[in-house]
Amino acid sequence: MIISYRSMMEKTGKSLDMAQSENFDQIFAQELSMEELDQALLELESFVKLDKPAEVILEGASFLKKPEYSSFSEEERENLCIKAVERQLGAQERQLLKNWLKEDKSLQTTFKLYKNTRLQKDFSVVFAGKQKLKKTSWQENMYPWLTRFLAAACFVLFVLAFWNPNEPMQTQTIALAQDLTTTEPLRIAQENDVEQTPKQMGRKNIVPIKKVQTLASPVDAFASTPAQALQIVKAEEPLTETLLAQSTREEKGSFEGLDKDNNLKKTEKITLDFSNEKEGAKSFFKLLSLSISGKKKQSLARHEH
């Protein structure tokens, strides 16, 4: 425009001051005739046409554009796939992933692999004992009682398991005496049994004894119950009678025992009180029980006094 204007001004031989040069429209209107204006316009149009740059088009320029997903790292893209498999995608993320999958083939492959990581239930594995697991109303009602009973039984077993046989002899004797009325099975040990007792019981303080002299016959006998043991005692008529006939009404039996280390055999004494038949039987039963389970030497000594 400026060039065209200058060329026109040269043609007309006119020059412009600063104020005029700032307002071309006014100059054109004032200084040029209609013909000149038309000519200037034609020149101007031809100038514009000539100087118009030729249209240059870069074929496939879109490849320079970066896809939307490229602004995300590979890890971020994979995380989106995992989120999809985990069904944790929001609506916006879902749309984003959809767009990415359209554009990115490698992401499609990755996404398929992730989809495969979702396990399918294996219906071939079936639990066979379902019916056994089911409960009936009877079980429901009985269960509290059953559990209580079992708890009590467990308690009794626990007490028996940890029952300390090193209790004082007197206590033991009373219990055995009371047991005479019961039918609880009882086995009187043989001599060999007595020898094995310390190993079986594994308790340091237990010193088994066995009768070796005075009452050889009854101790070697066997009884299945305390009552039977009492009968055995009674059956030994000569012995019982002899004992009862004695004025002291006492008999000292001689027993062989082991010390605490199970090494040394030692003779111990025990008093049999046959002041009456029942008491005699009790005392004798003590002896039997001693030969069964074995007692502490100290307990034995205490009883002797």
Added chain:
Amino acid sequence: MTLKEYNQCVDLHANNIFRFLVKQIRDKDTAKDLVQDAFERLWLNLNEVSFEKGKSFLYTVAYRRMLDILRKKREHYLEERPDFDHPDQWRDYNNLKDIMDKALETLPLQQKSLVLLRDYEDYAYKDIAEITGLSESQVKVYLFRARKALKDYLVKINFKEA
């Protein structure tokens, strides 16, 4: 929970818990014992556990008992795990289910349990956290790691979907 609901729990969940356990310990007898244990515990706590919480209770008991057993058998268990660094051995497996079963074996026990709970039972992260004693975010992270490991495994064996 009532007796009827308890029996309903047996119907609904016994198979699923059994499947969940078998997939992890690969020993049906032990899995069976664990299922029985879990239901016995539920029976003992019948009054304390609601029907809605029954499933979660059963899975929690079974999962924790299973961990105890696996800890005891740990060495044995690890020895039995096949060598997954050699994908050649999977050429025979052209079935996705088989492959995924094997791929599952490559995961650490915890991740394996999470994937199974998630996929088999469709549990939410929160429920899985409750069963496994993990936090919700831990569950999420471990599951993401597990998925990645499973996918890497599929890449490793050059798995192509039929």
